[in-house]
Amino acid sequence: MSADKYNIPLTLIYQGENYPIQTYVNEYHSLMTLISNHLAVVGFGLCCGMRSCGTCMVEIGNKYSSVTIHVLACDIPINDELSNTEITIPDQRY
Ligand code: FES
Incomplete structure (x- = not known):
């Protein structure tokens, strides 16, 4: 797969560090x-995406809006x- 397929930039933020x-x-x-x-x-x-643990x-959110949502990451497709x-x-698991 060519490098130009990597066309979804996002930033993970964990413990105050940004990970592009x-x-x-x-x-x-x-x-x-x-x-x-x-x-x-x-x-x-912990439940490997079975939507039962909440961890x-x-x-x-994004840097252009103050709106944020809280979601289960296992419910979110990569698109x-x-x-x-x-x-x-x-830092703290739910
Ligand atoms: S991995 Fe358990 S609810 Fe998402």
Whole structure:
């Protein structure tokens, strides 16, 4: 796959650090698997995406808006809607 397929830029934010990521549609099953592949977050995604543990809760926003949403990362597919978003992983698991 060519590098230009990585056309979805997003930033993961964890423990005050920014982690810029480039991905593409369906590179991962969900945002939860993307995060798990890039960061070692203790206790994150314990039910492996079965939507039963709540440990994958993240906050999604962007630098152009004060609006943020709280979602289960395992419910979020990797697609263009994530482009230029900032995804904050809380220190404390829900
Ligand atoms: S991984 Fe358990 S609810 Fe998302």
